[in-house]
Amino acid sequence: MSFELPKLQYDYSALEPHIDALTMEIHHSKHHGAYTNNLNAAVEGTEMEGKSISELLRDISKYPVAVRNNGGGFYNHNLFWEVIGPNGGGKPQGGLLDAITRDFGSFESFRDTFNKAAATRFGSGWAWLIDQDGKLVVSSTPNQDNPLMDLAEIKGNPILGLDVWEHAYYLKYQNRRPDYINAFWNVVNWDAVAERFKG
Ligand code: MN3
Numbered sequence: 001m002s003f004e005l006p007k008l009q010y011d012y013s014a015l016e017p018h019i020d021a022l023t024m025e026i027h028h029s030k031h032h033g034a035y036t037n038n039l040n041a042a043v044e045g046t047e048m049e050g051k052s053i054s055e056l057l058r059d060i061s062k063y064p065v066a067v068r069n070n071g072g073g074f075y076n077h078n079l080f081w082e083v084i085g086p087n088g089g090g091k092p093q094g095g096l097l098d099a100i101t102r103d104f105g106s107f108e109s110f111r112d113t114f115n116k117a118a119a120t121r122f123g124s125g126w127a128w129l130i131d132q133d134g135k136l137v138v139s140s141t142p143n144q145d146n147p148l149m150d151l152a153e154i155k156g157n158p159i160l161g162l163d164v165w166e167h168a169y170y171l172k173y174q175n176r177r178p179d180y181i182n183a184f185w186n187v188v189n190w191d192a193v194a195e196r197f198k199g
Contacts, residue, residue, distance in 0.1 A: 002040045003053065003074055005033050006081065014086040018183040020172045028081065031167055035073030035144070042066040057148040072144030076126060079161050083196075085189040092190040095199050103136040111185065113138045114162070118181045124165040130156030131197055159196040160188065 008028060013021035043049050048056060048063060056063065056071050063071075091097060091107050104110035110129075117140040118127035125142040132155070139147060139154040147156045162184055169180035 002044070003036050005029075005036045006078055008081055010086050015084065015187045018186045019084070019169075023167075023169065023171045026171075027163075027168060028077070032073070032077040032081075035070045035077065038066065039070035039074045042070055054148065057146065058150060060149045061151045068149070069144050072146050072149070075148070076144055076146055076161060076163065079158060080163050083160050083189055083192050084184070084187040085192070086187070088189045089186040090190065092194055094194065096190070096194040096197050099134070099136050099197070099199065104138075110136075110138070114160075115178075115181050118162050118164050119178055121164050127162045127164060128156075128158045129160035129193070130154070130158050132156040134199055157196070157198070160193045 005028075008024075011021075012024040012028070015024060042064060043051070043056075048067060053071060053075050056067060057075060060068050060071065092100065097107065100107055100110045104113060114127055114129060117138050121127060121140040121142070123142065125140055126144075126146065127140045128138065128147055130137050130139055130147045137154060137156060139152075139156075141147065141149075141152060145152060146161070147154060147158050149155075162181065164177060164181070169177065173180040173183075
């Protein structure tokens with residue numbers, strides 16, 4: 001039993017013009033592919049072999065840094081491909097919109113908070129919308145850490161994530177991370193985010 005690179009549910013070009021096809025192809029096949037292979041290599045033949053990715057992340061402080069980096073990279077990109085897609089954008093609906101409005105004041109105010117977390121994450125990392133037993137919180141993590149890890153500053157179940165590593169945007173946006181962050185909102189698959197939200 002080893003971890004597998006998931007197939008995308010859409011074409012590499014499906015998120016154009018917001019995220020370009022070449023970035024998607026390299027990001028999925030090379031970057032995510034490498035995290036997956038390196039995670040398998042790091043757990044193979046050890047006590048970690050056979051554990052689920054959630055089990056590994058929950059106790060990540062006990063495991064080697066290669067599992068933290070590649071296990072995080074494996075999980076984070078699985079989530080990322082799921083919460084973006086063609087025909088995305090707009091606003092969430094129903095219970096998720098109600099919870100966002102309750103916890104941030106408005107959808108616009110949530111988006112500003114998330115944008116700030118994504119823009120101010122120094123170097124490489126992720127911005128998150130996390131579910132803390134029904135309460136929604138925005139956070140960010142460095143490198144490939146995530147809010148499921150026992151060593152995360154702010155813990156919770158991630159329901160939306162944005163990759164702000166330069167490999168996620170540099171080909172199209174170069175140093176203009178804020179433009180990439182703005183473009184991201186056009187490809188968010190709110191149905192997928194709502195499915196992850198327990199409420
Ligand atoms: Mn990435």
